[in-house]
Amino acid sequence: MWFRDDLRLADNPALMAATNDGGVVAVYILDEESEGLRPLGGAARWWLHQVLTGPRADLEDRDIQLVLRRGPAATVLSTLMKELEPESIYWNRRYWEPERAVDAAVKENSRAAGVHAESFQASLLHEPWKVTTGQGGQYRVFTPFWNQLKKLDFRHPLEAPPARDNSSDPHPEEDIPTVESDDLAGWKLVPPGSAWSEKLAAHWSPGEAAAWQLLEEFTEEAMADYEEGHDFPGIAGTSRLSPYLRWGHISPFQLWHALSDRPGPSSVGSAAFLRQLGWREFCWHQLFHHPELARANLRRAFDGFDWRWPAEQGSTTPAGLRGSHPPPPAEQAASQEPVDAWKAGTTGVPMVDAGMRELWETGWMHNRVRMLVASFLTKNMGVHWQVGEQWFWETLVDADQASNPANWQWVAGSGADASPFFRIFNPQTQAKRFDAAGRYVSSWVPDATLPGYPEPIEDLAESRRRALADYDRIKKT
Numbered sequence: 001m002w003f004r005d006d007l008r009l010a011d012n013p014a015l016m017a018a019t020n021d022g023g024v025v026a027v028y029i030l031d032e033e034s035e036g037l038r039p040l041g042g043a044a045r046w047w048l049h050q051v052l053t054g055p056r057a058d059l060e061d062r063d064i065q066l067v068l069r070r071g072p073a074a075t076v077l078s079t080l081m082k083e084l085e086p087e088s089i090y091w092n093r094r095y096w097e098p099e100r101a102v103d104a105a106v107k108e109n110s111r112a113a114g115v116h117a118e119s120f121q122a123s124l125l126h127e128p129w130k131v132t133t134g135q136g137g138q139y140r141v142f143t144p145f146w147n148q149l150k151k152l153d154f155r156h157p158l159e160a161p162p163a164r165d166n167s168s169d170p171h172p173e174e175d176i177p178t179v180e181s182d183d184l185a186g187w188k189l190v191p192p193g194s195a196w197s198e199k200l201a202a203h204w205s206p207g208e209a210a211a212w213q214l215l216e217e218f219t220e221e222a223m224a225d226y227e228e229g230h231d232f233p234g235i236a237g238t239s240r241l242s243p244y245l246r247w248g249h250i251s252p253f254q255l256w257h258a259l260s261d262r263p264g265p266s267s268v269g270s271a272a273f274l275r276q277l278g279w280r281e282f283c284w285h286q287l288f289h290h291p292e293l294a295r296a297n298l299r300r301a302f303d304g305f306d307w308r309w310p311a312e313q314g315s316t317t318p319a320g321l322r323g324s325h326p327p328p329p330a331e332q333a334a335s336q337e338p339v340d341a342w343k344a345g346t347t348g349v350p351m352v353d354a355g356m357r358e359l360w361e362t363g364w365m366h367n368r369v370r371m372l373v374a375s376f377l378t379k380n381m382g383v384h385w386q387v388g389e390q391w392f393w394e395t396l397v398d399a400d401q402a403s404n405p406a407n408w409q410w411v412a413g414s415g416a417d418a419s420p421f422f423r424i425f426n427p428q429t430q431a432k433r434f435d436a437a438g439r440y441v442s443s444w445v446p447d448a449t450l451p452g453y454p455e456p457i458e459d460l461a462e463s464r465r466r467a468l469a470d471y472d473r474i475k476k477t
């Protein structure tokens with residue numbers, strides 16, 4: 001069983017198939033070498049480290065050894081197949097083109113080695129190629145996509161494979177070969193003594209059990225008011241399940257079946273929540289059809305937009321991304337300082353600073369505030385959305401291959417079903433509306449009212465006028 005972003009026992013069709021076959025060896029591969037894959041950001045590396053260090057009792061109860069290996073997955077698995085001589089190899093499907101290419105190579109190698117290879121659908125309610133318009137094409141607008149998706153049928157979640165029955169079969173593990181596993185410390189996922197790691201650990205417990213605990217808290221305390229409450233960052237109005245979905249500790253099938261057809265008042269909240277799951281699917285639909293989602297504007301008219309890159313990144317795109325754009329002309333280079341202020345939460349705009357500090361402290365940010373800080377960077381500061389997308393990729397525990405770039409493009413105006421460019425969030429108005437009592441801002445920016453708090457780095461009205469004028473120019477080209 002090859003685990004990837006599906007680190008759970010329940011509703012894991014690949015694991016179930018492997019278990020039904022008999023003895024199972026599970027493998028997790030840290031693949032930073034196969035062509036085109038995006039290296040994990042820092043917060044994601046921390047999360048992965050916690051999951052792989054965490055107690056393995058659940059696997060041990062099923063006599064499953066978890067083998068850790070590092071390297072290009074196709075090569076690693078070919079080696080493992082020689083060591084283990086399995087009858088079959090199973091995994092759950094991935095949908096991004098470079099990952100699909102790796103999986104296709106593994107399938108080919110397995111077949112050549114006489115090993116049965118089989119993959120399953122587990123992380124999306126529907127395969128992206130199965131949700132199509134009447135003409136058989138992809139959806140570019142969310143609402144018709146959602147209406148179509150809701151109509152399609154999908155499976156019920158699966159139970160976890162049964163744990164060993166000690167009474168009937170005391171030593172089944174003797175039949176299963178064991179192989180060498182990497183020492184996790186050697187992967188250096190987390191820098192030793194990192195203060196940032198300690199901060200993240202104060203906010204998150206990665207793993208399947210914590211996901212179910214959060215779901216229970218959400219359904220009991222927040223779901224009934226979710227439709228309204230999910231917009232207010234100062235209250236616990238959302239589920240915080242995003243990293244658990246990202247890592248597959250809980251599946252969309254499990255959430256759907258736990259929350260749909262709720263009776264009474266909570267039905268409005270659960271329907272609104274499931275619609276958000278629909279946005280997750282829509283983002284993956286986009287990535288499936290546009291593998292360059294993190295690197296190229298979906299609306300190509302935006303290729304001519306005067307977005308700026310911080311000077312230090314100069315004529316290149318942010319670290320880790322191979323840009324599809326030509327180097328920007330010198331006059332487009334933005335100074336590094338304001339971008340650093342944005343990252344550090346010292347822009348002098350309290351609502352923006354609150355979001356950016358929440359992100360740095362916890363590895364997560366409330367959705368409404370993600371929209372605000374992204375609008376501030378791309379529109380008021382005029383900085384390319386990829387700069388912000390890369391910072392989120394580094395710092396979010398839920399950093400997701402599809403949801404992150406799709407949402408950045410949505411805010412920037414260059415994406416599918418995008419927020420129109422002229423909708424420039426005013427962080428002050430938004431704060432009045434969604435944080436009227438100042439609870440959110442005061443918890444993250446207690447210094448906002450103190451002397452020494454910086455003056456705003458952008459004049460909101462003037463920068464809005466500038467952004468609209470820039471947008472008018474591309475509309476005319």
Ligand SMILES: Cc1cc2nc3c(=O)[nH]c(=O)nc-3n(C[C@H](O)[C@H](O)[C@H](O)COP(=O)(O)OP(=O)(O)OC[C@H]3O[C@@H](n4cnc5c(N)ncnc54)[C@H](O)[C@@H]3O)c2cc1C
Pocket residue numbers: 230238239240241242243245246273276277279280281283365366367368370371374392396398399400401403404405407408411
């Ligand atoms: C600029 C920007 C970047 C983002 N980057 C990511 C990212 O890297 N990873 C990520 O999971 N989400 C991302 N989002 C979407 C959204 O902000 C988070 O999913 C949400 O804040 C997670 O909190 P929650 O689990 O409490 O959400 P809830 O409100 O409880 O929603 C339930 C689930 O629905 C999904 N969801 C909700 N809103 C969205 C959305 N707009 N797009 C896609 N899925 C959604 C998530 O899986 C979420 O866990 C981004 C949004 C913006 C504006």
